[in-house]
Amino acid sequence: MTRILETRRLTPVTKYFRLDAPLIARSAMPGQFVMLRVREGGERIPITIADYDRKAGTISLVIQQVGATTTLISALEAGDDILDVAGPLGSPIEVAAGAHVCGVGGGFGSAVLLGLMRELKAKGHRTTAIIGARNKDLLILADELKPNCDHLAICTDDGSSGFKGFVSQQLERFIEGEGPGRPDCVVAIGPMAMMRAVAETTRGPKVKTLVSMDPLMVDGTGMCGGCRVMVGGKAQFACVEGPAFDGHEVDFDVAMRRNKAYVKEEKQSLERVNCARSAAKEVH
Amino acid sequence: MPVKRSDKTPMPVHDAQLRAHDFVEVNTGYTPAHAAFEAERCLRCQDAACVDGCPVNIPIPDFIHAVAAGDMPKAAQILRGANPLPSICGRVCPQENQCEAQCHMLKRFNPVAIGHLERFVADWERTQPVTAKPNITRKEKIAVIGAGPSGLVCAGELARLGYSVTVYEALHAPGGVLRYGIPEFRLPKSVLDWEIGVLKAMGVEIVCNVVIGRTIKMDDLFENMGYAAVFIGTGAGLPQFLGIPGENLNGVMSANEFLTRMNLMGGYKFPENDTPMKVGKRVAVIGAGNTAMDAVRSSLRLGAEAAYIVYRRSEKEMGARVEEYHHAIEEGVDFRWLTNPLEVVDDGNGWVSGLKCQKMKLGEPDASGRARPIPIEGSEFVLPVDNVVLAIGTTPNPLLTRTTSGLMTNKKGCLVADESTGLTSKALVFAGGDAVTGAATVILAAGAGKRSAQAIHEALQQAPVAAH
Structure with missing residues (x-):
């Protein structure tokens, strides 16, 4: 059991959680994830760690409500427990010393930049963060991210806040010399389509790009092989070798297709959860 | 008489x-x-x-x-x-x-x-009341990594010898391959739970959701947590794939994934349980060991109308237990011996529609001592299937060795450990089971766990002060 210490709703579909997890907080590094299970008979899902506080013994997660499990977690509040939390898993993100690193976050992926940018800045890197969302109401954690990086750029699809356009377009301008200038390394975290767009943007100008893949996982500890991602034509296991891989080598077509393998079943599970929740509400 | x-x-x-x-x-x-x-x-x-x-x-x-x-x-x-x-x-x-x-x-x-x-x-x-009780007579604490057969046996033996033992398990429930691998129809979970209950009654502490190497570093077990010795029983590791075209199509998975979804996650009870199992009308399982038998027999139980074993060698070279093989035949599994998979066929939408195979004949013995299968030219055919499950072995999980200094592995990536004691290249660190041998049997793992428990006992009597 892992106790929830604090929750905060960030948007109608994303929620911030701070968990009492001293062992995980002590060893967590940027880019790593935890496996969660919320109930007996529940599935195990990977969630990338947004941030951690070693002294306080806490980790932060931002969860976007998409399926059955994330809906159940999103209903939890401070004082509630999560049945199983295991981690930190996966390999930490590593970048060459002293480089100018640009973190690119799309949607709830922006949350993961919190810990990454803070850690990189503390190590003496020059840090730029680009975060984006469809509109300003869906932007998350901009205020928290600001002190963690040297330059923060905000993008919205509709122009309601910051740059009007995609994060990849903003990144392209920086590579061309605008704003903080060309980064030595890009780390992209967010929806698969956004990470692919970022990798395509940096391919021509040859900017090293890591993408944090989010394949389906069952155990998350290097046993089932379900999370394999094709990288440079070779199968790599995201739970052990990843989840961050060279974005120019990842086969996004295969990854996106494989992530849709259980769409029908995921919908069925979500309907069951929603049904049970509305029935419970009626009883109250 | x-x-x-x-x-x-x-x-x-x-x-x-x-x-x-x-x-x-x-x-x-x-x-x-x-x-x-x-x-x-x-x-x-x-x-x-x-x-x-x-x-x-x-x-x-x-x-x-x-x-x-x-x-x-x-x-x-x-x-x-x-x-x-x-x-x-x-x-x-x-x-x-x-x-x-x-x-x-x-x-x-x-x-x-x-x-x-x-x-x-x-x-x-x-059927009898559990009479086991804790009997801690020694001051040293021992950590066991992995609650599979070797770890559980090692923990049980150490508890019997009077040590206080903590077993760290990465998953949310103990048992290792006994829980995620072996299906209910061969080893009911109630039997496993009872045996684990006995170990707990003996005072063995089992801590789930802790990944040694990640949550806690191996060296911390000695330096900060006061353990006097460690036994590693982390199991076989990552599944192997063939590297044939179409292996990334939807509907292709490793036997480890198939069995974990079913056994550990209870996917055969979807949607009551949240983890789905998707088994079509026809399933091909590649390989002929016990894992392959478990997967192919489970396919029938999950609703497949046809379940095939596709194996490039013959019945004689099969690795499975005789009893499993006989049960599989009785249940209607279709064995395709001397059949080598060449390619998984796409249905046009990214899902499996068949397995392209080639017939083989047996030649001279190869390095493994078994007759070498030789392809028969022009014998290619497509077996129409909806799922392909690979049960062709595993490669060691690098997680612990990568995060621990001084732990030697062999060419295959398995832990190097003394055959009679399980002692690794690191002082007071012992290992046994599949992490050392590669995928083998429950009883060999149990035997290794038992031997290492004895070796730990002897090592601690000789050197009561940890060398770390």
Whole structure:
């Protein structure tokens, strides 16, 4: 059991959680994830760690409500427990010393930049963060991210806040010399389509790009092989070798297709959860 | 006196037609009459070769004698004294290659059904109240990494020797391959839970959701947490793939994934449980070991109308236990021997529609000593299937070795450990089971766990102060 210490709703579909997890907080590094299970008979899902506080013994997660499990977690509040939390898993993100690193976050992926940018800045890197969302109401954690990086750029699809356009377009301008200038390394975290767009943007100008893949996982500890991602034509296991891989080598077509393998079943599970929740509400 | 009867007393089974569609245990177990009848067949040899054939050296004639005499408490005591997981080993050991292969009866007749009798005694014991209790007499704490067969046996033996033991398990439930790998119809979870309950009653602490190497570093176990020795039983690791075209199509998975979804996550009860299993009308399982048998027999139970074993060698080279093979035939599994998979065929939408194969013939023995399969030109054909499950072995998980200094591995990536003690290249760190040998059997892992427990005990008596 892992106790929830604090929750905060960030948007109608994303929620911030701070968990009492001293062992995980002590060893967590940027880019790593935890496996969660919320109930007996529940599935195990990977969630990338947004941030951690070693002294306080806490980790932060931002969860976007998409399926059955994330809906159940999103209903939890401070004082509630999560049945199983295991981690930190996966390999930490590593970048060459002293480089100018640009973190690119799309949607709830922006949350993961919190810990990454803070850690990189503390190590003496020059840090730029680009975060984006469809509109300003869906932007998350901009205020928290600001002190963690040297330059923060905000993008919205509709122009309601910051740059009007995609994060990849903003990144392209920086590579061309605008704003903080060309980064030595890009780390992209967010929806698969956004990470692919970022990798395509940096391919021509040859900017090293890591993408944090989010394949389906069952155990998350290097046993089932379900999370394999094709990288440079070779199968790599995201739970052990990843989840961050060279974005120019990842086969996004295969990854996106494989992530849709259980769409029908995921919908069925979500309907069951929603049904049970509305029935419970009626009883109250 | 022993009674000369040529045949083993058959194990009663759940009807093949029915069981191919449910998850009820296949073997229903001997009745007391069966057990007494079979126990009388044992010749009680002075030089009982069966004991040497057993990786944990159970005094086999002694416990069988107790069964014949109707002294069940004594039989159970003898068995448990040598094997901390008797109800599991009685179900899943390949007895035909071990104890029963050494039985003197084999010279003329069928061997004594040692495995069936072991199971009978252990099942009787499960109907009795648990009498085990903690007996901590030593000051040293031992950490065990991984709650699979080797780790559980090692923990049980160390607890018996008076140590306080903590088992760290990465998953949310203990058992390792016994929980995520072996299906309910072969090893019911209630049996596993009972055996783990005994270990807990002996004072063994099991901590789930802790990944040693990640959550806690190996060196922290010694330096900050005060453990005097560590046993590593982290299991076989990552599944292998063939590297053939189409292996990333939807509907292709490793047997580890298939079995984990089903056993650990209870996916066969989807949507009641949240983890889905997607099994089509026709399933091909590649490989012919016990894991392949578990996957192919499960496919039928999950609703497949046709379930194939595709194996490039012949029946003779198959790695599976004889009993599993026979059960699979009875249940209607279709065996395609000397058939080599070449490519997984796309249905046009990214899903599996077939497995392209080539027929093989056997040639001279290869490096493994088994006849080398040679392709027959022009024999290619497509087996129409909806799922392909790969059960072709594993490669070691690098997680622990990568995050721990001084832990040596061999060319294959398996931990290097002394054969008789399990001692690794790191002082006071021992290892056993699949992490050392690569994928093998439950009983070999159990034997390794038992030997290492003894070796840890001896090492701590010699060097009470940790060298770290």
